[in-house]
Amino acid sequence: MTVNGARPLLHPRAPGWKKDLAAPNDKPVEVVTTRYISNPPNCFDQIYLELPRQTLNVRGPIAILAIGLMILFVLGTALYFLTLELDYPSLEYLIADLMFLSGLLLTAGSAIWGWRLDTECPRDEPIRFNRVRRKVYVYRFRSNAFRLFSRTEWGVQVDVFDWDDLHAEYCSAYGPMGTGGKIEMVMLTVREPGTNIAKDRFKFAGSQEDGESYWTIAQLFMQQGPQAIPAFDRPPRDWNNEDDTLNIARRLAPKVKWPEDIDFESRTAP
Incomplete structure (x- = not known):
């Protein structure tokens, strides 16, 4: 799908692509209105800028749903063993049992995935x-x-990219919801140097407004310095200081802890 005949610059194209934002070293085209941005930058100085970023827009409901699915799994397992018959009178009973057990396994797997995703x-x-x-x-x-249950496939990793290789894209699609729900985000894509081939993509912001504003702030900082960042009316959010929240997922979620070498490198000059 294209917007006003436009086509994505990079290939393969991002899922739900709607438009490309300004290139990293182009003049910013977005006017930043700070009162509409969800959260101000975490911190910045003459060398680096840190912006908040969340893979999950909402925390808590997935963990609660996972608890409900696990309860359903336990009740379903109990019901199965209470009604278990050793001698199946027909093939239909065996097929029904296999389908029921498959449903139980799917329920358990969904519960484990949801719980780990929301709390880890x-x-x-x-x-x-x-x-x-x-x-x-x-x-x-x-x-x-x-x-x-993999330890290597779950957890935090820190990736380092060249600023000049980044490309911002606005994407949106309608999710599989009963009433229809629009899912939108701004993605950052990493290009193969000197080409328009995308080699990596990750979520930058969970809305068009936040994504375009954050991207403009990053452009202003990288091109002009910290004096170009607009002033915010409220202080930055302390993401690690949320132990008093009632949200179970946020209470159990790990605090942000950069690896020492990356932490030092990312905040200093060569």
Whole structure:
């Protein structure tokens, strides 16, 4: 799908692509209205800027749903063993039992995935822009729905990219909801140097407004410095200081802890 005849610059195209934002070193085209941005930057100085970033727009409901699914799994298992017959009178009974057991396994797997996703995803997944090194440092959470108990497929990784290789894209699609629900986000895509081939993509913001505003702030900082960042009326949010919240997912979520070497590199000049 294209917008006004436009086509995506990069290939393969991003799912739900609607438009490309300004290139990293182009003049910003977005006017930042700070009162409409969800959260101000976490911190910034003469060298680096850190913006908040969340893979999950809402925390808590998935964990609650996972608890409900696990309860359903336990009740279903109890019901199965209470009604279990050792001698199947027909093939239909065997097929029905296999379908019921498959449903129980799917319920358990969904519960485990939802619980791990909502409680193990960090409280924030920030992204740092270092204007002196011209590098971008991304604190990312990985998960794998098909390897629920893997230690290597779940957890935080930090990726480092060149600022010049980034490309911002606005994407939206309608999710599989009963009443229809629009899912929109701004993605950051990493290009193969000197080409228009996308080699990696990750979520930058969960709405068009936040994504375009954050991207403009990053452009202003990288091109002009911290004095170009607009003033915010409220202080930054302390993502690690949320132990008093009633949200079970946020209470259990790990705090943000950058690896020491990356933490030092991302905040300093060469």
